[in-house]
Structures are given as C-alpha cells and as structure tokens.
Amino acid sequence: MITILYVAAFLLSFITVLVLIPPLSRLAFKIDFVDRPRKDVERKLHRKPIPLTAGYAIFIGFFIAYLAVVRDFSMQTGAIFLGGLLLLAIGTVDDWYKTKGKDFPALPKLIVQLSAAVLVYASGVVFTGFVNPFSGHYVELPVLLQFVLTTLWIFGVTTVINFSDGLDGLAGGLSAISAMTLFIVALAMGQSNSANMAIILVGITLAYLRFNKPPAKIFMGDAGATFLGFMLAVISLDGAFKQATALSIFIPILALGVPIFDNLYVMLKRFLQGKAIYQADASQAHYRLLRAGLNHKQALMVLCLMGTCLGLSSIILMLVEI
DSSP: OHHHHHHHHHHHHHHHHHHHHHHHHHHHHHTTOEEOOOTTOTTOOOSSOEEOOHHHHHHHHHHHHIIIIIOOOSHHHHHHHHHHHHHHHHHHHHHHHHHTTOOOOHHHHHHHHHHHHHHHHHHTOOOOEEEOTTTOOEEEOOHHHHHHHHHHHHHHHHHHHHHTTTSTTHHHHHHHHHHHHHHHHHHHTTOHHHHHHHHHHHHHHHHHHHHHSSSOSOOOHHHHHHHHHHHHHHHHHHTTTTTOBTTTTHHHHHHTHHHHHHHHHHHHHHHHTTOOTTOOOSOSHHHHHHHTTOOHHHHHHHHHHHHHHHHHHHHHHHHHHO
C-alpha cells in the first residue's frame, strides 16, 4: 500500500507539471515574461527569449500531489506552503526585473528567504541535535543554536540551488539527484513523510527537465529554483537530520554536495577578492567548465555525475550508520 502511495505521488506530480508547463510557456510570451539574452553578460548563455514560468508549475505540482496523496493538512504543511509562497512571490519580482534587463537588490530576497526559514522553524521542523556515537546519548542543542542552524540550513540550501541555475538542465538535474538520494535515505530510515515529499520533488523535477534539458524551452527562474532549494532543505530537516549521529549529519550535506561545495568555494573566492559574496557573476563550476572547453551538455553531464557520486556516498554513509 505504501509503495502504491509513493508511485501515485510521483505520477501525479510528474503529470501535473508536464501538463501545466506548455500553457504557462505560452502565457509567458503573451505577457512578455521572458528572459532575454544579454550579450554583455557572461552568465546569459541562451540566445533567444525563454519563458520564466516553470516555477509556478513546480509549485502547483508539488502541493497538488502532496495534499492529494499524503492528505497532511497540519501546521507544518501550512508553514511549508506559506514559506514556498513567499519565495515564489519574491522570486517572481526578481524574475520580472530580469525581463527588463535589470538586477533585483539582494536585501529584499535575503529578508524573505530568512522569513520562510523562520516559518518552517516555528512550525516544528527543526534540527534539534544529534546522537553521540560514543555514548549513544542524544545531545540536544540550545534553543538559540537550534534556531540559527535550522534557519541557516534552509536559507543556505535555498541559495545554493538558486545559484546553480545557470546552465540548461543543471539545477533541475542536481535537484532530482538530491531528491532521489533523500528519498532512499528516508525509506531506509522509515520516514514516510520525508519520502513522500522527496519522491514528489523527483516527479516535478523530471517533468521540468523534459522542457529544460539543453537546449531549454523554459526556465523556472528564481521563483522555481528557490522553491526547489527550500523544499530540499525542509525534506532533509524532516528526514535525514532527525536523530542523526555526529557522522550521519553529513548525509544530507553529501546529498546536496555539488551545489553546496561549489558555492562555498565561489563565496570564499569572492570574499578573498574583496567582492560582494552575493554579487552575481560567472564563477560557478558550470561556467568554469565551459571556459575550460566543454560544451553545455558535457558540463551538465560532468556535474550531474559528480552529484550522483556524492549521492551514492551519502547512501553508503547511511548504510554504514545503520
């Protein structure tokens, strides 16, 4: 019965996004909500206007599948929905600026993303501590530290997935790999709610990739990328981080390894160069691979292969812990 629910959640999310993207794409052209190429900006790799509306299909697809299959109408679900809605709203404003060839200020995005993280924390999805591997006792962290680590994790993962959305198929591909990894981890740990959220995320990302694989026909924009990052962070908090030992804390970090490690490197490099940490540039791994001579598909395959290897490492670490 549980297996049927997972299959149903996957299929419903996949089909919903698959059905919604074409009309949303046509709507984007009608209202001129498209990302136009800019020859003076290295980050803009596309050469024709691309709709920015896939994020709405992703958001709708996730919650339709989750509420229909899981039927969880708890306060936590409400907080996740409201947090996702906040990210969708501020992401839409950011994407609207893109359609005008402008950059939206970082501060409003920072405030809204942190607010979404605080909402999730307030609903009870919290990193509370870890099991001491030597004594077997649970080490509960001080409440202030729980708050800081939880909000920073959600904000950080939301940000790194968004920063990874610079190459056709990359953010969607890495998110699908991470979600599948978290699904396997949740299954092994007997965490059905996290497993449901993860398999739904796999469904919506794979459907999105049908239209975003190189050459992309649609983008999810900041609205969709921040929502995917937000949900991956929530799933890991609700699943892999629960009752984690000092070692298994690294399971979700490895599951999201490529965007996390790449963006940590980028931010450190910007800091050492005296640049603003959140200043958009072409320093992420996919841009470096392109400058090294790889084409778009090769760069995408290299990074997704790395993501798969780190995901497998995460699963192996989980099996060792079990």
